[in-house]
Amino acid sequence: MEWFNVLGIVVTVTAFASYVNQRFLKLPSSIGVMVFALALSLVHILWHQYGMMTEGTPFVDIDVADKVLGTIDFQTLVLNFMLGLLLFAGAVAIDVDELASEKWPVAAMAVIGTLVSTFGVGYLTWWLFSSTGADVDLIYCLLFGALISPTDPIAVLGIMRNACVPKKIELRVAGESLFNDGISVATFLILLGMAGGTSELTASSVVGIVGREMVGGVLFGLLIGSIATRMLDRSEEDELKILITLALVMGGYALASVLEVSAPLAIVIAGLLVGRRRAFNHVDEHGRLSPTATFWKLIDHVLNMLLFVLLGLEMIAIKFLFSDLLQGIAVIPVVLVARFLGILVSRMFHGVRRAFRLRTVFFMTWAGLRGGVSVALALSLPDWLHRDRVISVTYCVVVFSIVFQGLTISDFARWLRRCEAREDPSIVGHEADAEAGERA
Template sequence: MSMIHGVTITPFDAAAILIVLAAVLGFINNLFLHLPQSIGLTVMGAVASLLVVGLDRLIPGGNLGHGVTRFLDGIDFHKTLMDGMLSFLLFAGALHVDWREMHRGRAAVIVLSTVGVLVSTVLIGTGFHLLTGAIGYPVPWLWAFTFGALISPTDPVAVLDILKRTDVTPTLEATVAGESLFNDGVGVVIFTILFAAAMGTDPLSAGHASVLFVQEAGGGAVLGLLIGWIAMRGMCRIDDYKVEVMISLAVVMGGYAVASRIGVSGPVAMAVAGLLIGNHGVAHAMSENTRDYLLKFWSVIDDLLNAVLFLLIGLEVVTIPSEMPLLIAGVAAIPLVLLARTLSVFGPLIVVRPFLSLGPLAPVTLIWGGMRGGISVALALSLPHSGARDLALTATYIIVLFSVIVQGGSIERVLGWCSRRVAGNAGSGNAGAGEPR
């Protein structure tokens, strides 16, 4: 509960304001702008935040920006996403991923979501330490690697929303979706380990980190399988869509709460449970009527929370520190993150090439389609107040805005251009092969 200009804002008021804003801005976007919803709401939220900042500077004594900041602080983006929305978003996203196609790309999913995240964390952490030192605001090594961990995972919410509008093979789509679902859970685990080491609460050693990683990620996968299996067994015994939808809600809310209590990864648990129910459960544990209701229910939940999340990302721009060195560091971090993503994708793809070929569009889809989103912002907001936090938070916001608006807005055109190039090269090769020598 927060107070703005003497008016108490309850959690229900905050939720109502966000839903109304998302609905109004979504209507404007659909009617006039015709942008993909995630991009449109992020852009309009960011523009609204910048207008608030501009009005405050034009009108002496204006407190509009302070009021918006107080409102956003009252929502607590980190707690709202990590302890609330994320469980629903991951489950809803995993529910629609084709397990058979993802299983074909399992080697790439496993390597990209583990080794890829570790490589990216090291590359970004090293580069960020050197970059901030060059501008006169050096971030200590451990905090730089912590930033690398929070910005390395691709956001499944952003990636899955973009994949709906692209024309890639089912196996590549399922591989990209699977990687984004699992690498955020892995990224959160790595972030937690590095954050504890940076704060001095836990020692950083390979053995200790490995145990924590297996406990959180492996334990999350086991929990997801367990609660998903229990839910499916219950659904097999009845045929009532209302009760079965309630069971799916119990999996998400109860499962995520249990994960946080026993110290395992809730995001990994939700991804596994969603995959299990969305594939085996939908095929064998539900009638056609229940299947239709359940998938439509979770589709609405997914779209609604997506709208609120991307609107919040845009609105949070008003809280970014505006000092010029911080902004320079944030802009300079964009090519650093893209380079790290490129290297962390090409390496794993070379490793899995003997077992799986994802096609010529795989590298560009994984690199340019590897967008950052709300999870990175939420983790950055959880950092303790310090100069390192200001640098990491500013860089995170700038990278996320670039990712959602520029990468998300151009991925269809980039993939279309690459497809034409591949087709042209194939045609030239075939023509050349038929010419007499």
């Protein structure tokens, strides 16, 4: 099937899912379209499994979904196209000065928390599989830990905006989700090389990969962000500004990949530099954003909806076994426990402890949503013995994370605000105003 036909089908399904969600389901937009797509996938699987539709049915071809998903290279689409655009859209919308005030908690969670979670998931999953009789090498479990530990910036930024979360907590979780991709990808590459026998775990190799990915990504992001900012300051037409930002994201992401530095980290840094310009997020006297900011807000919304629909439809392409489904359900609490430990360890560092009260640790654990990045990394694994199992377990964790955790974040946030209000009654009015603004 031609790619433009596939695009047309996916956009149509996304628009219909968004409409059904707005009129009937009334769930948060990202969750609603994914639930709709999951329902479509389940119906498709039941048709094939139990023959609820015959091959000669004239009004529908039950193989359309297989043809569409067979044309889509999900991991390439997410990691090489959507991720850069969505990271930039999220970064330009963040107040850099406010984020700077939370720099130590964000840095601790993005680096230390992600590493602790990676090895925590790896060892706990290895013990779980071994106790159930599944013969899985530790290196594969660590590889799973690397791909499932980073919180997905697309899922987090999309859902946190509607959760009425206290501002400082939102900044920590959002900032962590933007920055932890660099360390997680570097860890993933190291473990992938070890699993394939192409590299050994040595101090020099770890320092080399992490240094190239993270430091190189930051420096490259500062370079292209500074160039783009100077060009934007000297441009008058809104159409040209939009084109410059598009070139920054798409061209910068591609060049970062060629240079073998962290493309996601580079785009986040560049986005923060561009978003820091007052003219970018300027609101006029009529309450309207600048055309460039409006364009990226639209890109953020449309690509989010497309990605969550694709995540729901991807269930059709995954080869689920009943044993994999049970293991996926069993791994969900393991991932949550490992994230809790990661945040708890991050809390121990100087200057960070006071920013992480225990109830905040519980909330951040639940708010650590996984999404398309984890699924894309799982699909990028070579065709090894346990690849299908890793993909199935990853998908189970992602679906639980987005649907169940995503739907209950608002309730958790209200509990967190009530706790803080009891200690500091002066924040009650502020938080009430913020919640009313979010609902509006």
